Amino acid sequence: xxxxxxxxxxxxxxxxxxxxxxxxxxxxxxxxxxxxxxxxxxxxxxxxxxxxxxxxxxxxxxxxxxxxxxxxxxxxxxxxxxxxxxxxxxxxxxxxxxxxxxxxxxxxxxxxxxxxxxxxxxxxxxxxxxxxxxxxxxxxxxxxxxxxxxxxxxxxxxxxxxxxxxxxxxxxxxxxxxxxxxxxxxxxxxxxxxxxxxxxxxxxxxxxxxxxxxxxxxxxxxxxxxxxxxxxxxxxxxxxxxxxxxxxxxxxxxxxxxxxxxxxxxxxxxxxxxxxxxxxxxxxxxxxxxxxxxxxxxxxxxxxxxxxxxxxxxxxxxxxxxxxxxxxxxxxxxxxxxxxxxxxxxxxxxxxxxxxxxxxxxxxxxxxxxxxxxxxxxxxxxxxxxxxxxxxxxxxxxxxxxxxxxxxxxx
Numbered sequence: 001x002x003x004x005x006x007x008x009x010x011x012x013x014x015x016x017x018x019x020x021x022x023x024x025x026x027x028x029x030x031x032x033x034x035x036x037x038x039x040x041x042x043x044x045x046x047x048x049x050x051x052x053x054x055x056x057x058x059x060x061x062x063x064x065x066x067x068x069x070x071x072x073x074x075x076x077x078x079x080x081x082x083x084x085x086x087x088x089x090x091x092x093x094x095x096x097x098x099x100x101x102x103x104x105x106x107x108x109x110x111x112x113x114x115x116x117x118x119x120x121x122x123x124x125x126x127x128x129x130x131x132x133x134x135x136x137x138x139x140x141x142x143x144x145x146x147x148x149x150x151x152x153x154x155x156x157x158x159x160x161x162x163x164x165x166x167x168x169x170x171x172x173x174x175x176x177x178x179x180x181x182x183x184x185x186x187x188x189x190x191x192x193x194x195x196x197x198x199x200x201x202x203x204x205x206x207x208x209x210x211x212x213x214x215x216x217x218x219x220x221x222x223x224x225x226x227x228x229x230x231x232x233x234x235x236x237x238x239x240x241x242x243x244x245x246x247x248x249x250x251x252x253x254x255x256x257x258x259x260x261x262x263x264x265x266x267x268x269x270x271x272x273x274x275x276x277x278x279x280x281x282x283x284x285x286x287x288x289x290x291x292x293x294x295x296x297x298x299x300x301x302x303x304x305x306x307x308x309x310x311x312x313x314x315x316x317x318x319x320x321x322x323x324x325x326x327x328x329x330x331x332x333x334x335x336x337x338x339x340x341x342x343x344x345x346x347x348x349x350x351x352x353x354x355x356x357x358x359x360x361x362x363x364x365x366x367x368x369x370x371x372x373x374x375x376x377x378x379x380x381x382x383x384x385x386x387x388x389x390x391x392x393x394x395x396x397x398x399x400x401x402x403x404x405x406x407x408x409x410x411x
Contacts, residue, residue, distance in 0.1 A: 001119040002034045006134050008102045008127040010039035011062070013048040014264075014285045016209075016232075016315035017126050017151050020185065023210045024124075024149075025056045027385025034058045036118075038133070040065050040102055050289040067097060067104045094161060099171065102129035106136050115141045120392065124149040131175045138178055147392060148179040151209070151315070153189055156196065158237065158310050176200045181395050183388065185209040185318075188311035188337035205391055209315050210384035211322030214375045215292045221299075225257040226369045227281075228328060229298035231291060232316045234262070234270060238304035239353055240280070243330060246358045247279035258369070260302065263294065295323045299369040303329040303342075305353065311337055321345075321376040326368035330358075347373045 005025055009017040028035050041062040097103055106129065115137060121144050123134030131148060138146050154160060155169035176182055176197055182204045184190040190206035197204070234240060244260065251257040263283045266274065274280050286294070295301065301320045306312050320327045330353040331339050342348045349368045351361050358365075377383060 002117055003028065003036070003120045003122060004038065004115070004118045004137075005035050005057075005122045005124070006038045006130045006137075007124040008040045008100075008105065008130050009124075010037060010060075011047050011052055012042050013046055013287055015048070017124075018048060018051060019212050019288060019319065020151060020209045020315055021124050022051050022054065022056045023212045023381045024385055024388070026054075026212070027210065027381030027383070028389075029056065029058070030382045031385055031389065033389075037061070038063065040068060040105060042068065048287055050287045063105060063108055065102055065104050067101050091161060091163075094164060098164065098167070099132065100127040100129050102127050103132075105129045106132040108133070110137060110140060112140050115144060118144060120145050120147060122147045122149065124151070126151050128154060128171075132171075135175060135178055145180045145392070145395070146178065147181045147183065147388075148175065149183045149185070149207075150189075151185055152312050153184070153193060153196075156192065156311075158306055158312060173197065176204075179203065181205065181392060183207045183391075185315070186311055186313040187341050188313070191337065192311045207384060207388050207391070208379060209318040210379045210381050211319045212288065212381065213292055213322060214380065215295045215323045216375070217324045217372060218296055221297070223297070225259055226299045227297070228258065228260045228300045228302050228369075229263070229294055230260060230302040230304070231263045231294070231319075232304065232314050233264065234266065234304075237307040237310075238314075239330070240302075240304060241273070241277070242353055242355050243302075243358055244274075244277040244279050245355055246362070248277050250362060251279055258365075261294070261298070291319070295319075295325065298325060300326045300328050303327050303348070305329070305331045305338060307332060313338060313341070317342075318379050321347075321379040324372050324375060326371045326373065328365065328368060345376075347371070 007021045009015050010021050012018045025035050025037060035058050037057040037060045039060065039062055041064050121134055121137060123130045125131055134146060138144065154172040155165050160168055177200065180203065182200065184193060184206055185208055187206045190204060194201040194204050230240065247258050247260065259279055259281050261281045261283060264285045271282065274282060301323065303314065303317050306314065317327065327348045329342050329348050329350045331350055332353055333339060334350060334352060339350055342350055349364060351358055
């Protein structure tokens with residue numbers, strides 16, 4: 001097929017969504033499809049040099065958006081140290097730049113004749129503006145099948161403020177109605193959305209996020225200590241401090257220490273708090289090209305839950321499945337939908353995110369640091385692309401067959 005793939009997060013550095021999008025397009029290309037990518041141009045200091053060099057596309061168009069330039073200029077010129085004022089500024093920005101800083105993308109001119117060459121339209125969030133542009137394209141060419149990929153839900157997203165939930169749900173429902181096929185990358189989220197929008201349940205499906213590249217263990221480890229690696233974001237929900245408290249205590253009585261290597265950009269307040277713990281080793285955020293080596297030289301990888309009331313799964317989990325490492329999962333509820341999903345993977349060690357629970361399971365945690373697992377090929381780029389195309393094919397078979405696609409045997 002000739003596919004038009006629309007996403008605002010393709011070249012952005014340190015973006016889980018950018019990894020997901022590049023992985024999927026990489027898989028589609030490996031299956032023999034032609035994929036033209038439409039994305040936005042981010043400022044040079046925010047671009048991923050690695051993914052730009054990887055060139056995962058048949059062609060790529062990067063749109064210049066004034067909103068992005070305005071937002072970056074505002075951030076650099078208006079610096080406020082007062083946390084309360086910063087919170088107000090952040091909320092005002094969410095309203096002014098609704099649905100996101102790429103809001104003007106839907107206003108770009110689209111050549112109607114150019115769209116006729118495509119067999120399939122795919123839009124991928126985040127950011128949600130990708131779906132708004134695809135909605136405009138669907139207006140222009142109603143016969144073009146539209147597949148939506150949602151990295152997160154919208155109105156029920158933990159990051160959607162309460163004052164935007166109503167308007168978010170309105171547009172969320174409108175976009176879902178217009179799509180021909182909808183994918184969520186979290187199984188619990190897929191179940192939740194089928195209940196929230198029962199009228200669209202037939203078109204809502206689960207296809208997980210894949211890893212970008214597989215990572216084998218090195219022939220020899222050089223560190224005398226154990227290293228647990230975490231490369232995701234930290235916030236109120238993703239609490240790393242209970243584990244740090246336990247490990248600081250553990251390391252005082254053990255020659256072989258257990259350390260947590262954390263990679264990222266942190267606020268000054270968070271950094272100050274983290275530096276209080278000897279077990280937390282802080283590193284600057286890195287572009288993806290260094291991630292495989294970091295994972296390879298670790299002894300385990302850390303998963304932090306978004307909280308007990310969410311169905312969203314941090315994308316790093318799927319990157320971990322491309323390694324041979326155990327995944328230490330700190331969760332808030334061992335029986336919620338996320339935990340049930342995590343328990344289906346043998347490499348995942350689930351621990352309640354409390355000091356007492358972590359202390360009670362230190363022996364099991366030690367064992368996990370010495371475990372070696374097979375790389376899970378089910379989450380490779382080509383496997384995820386094949387799952388998605390298989391479902392697209394089913395829709396084509398049940399409709400008027402306007403989608404030209406290879407057979408399953410050919411794939």
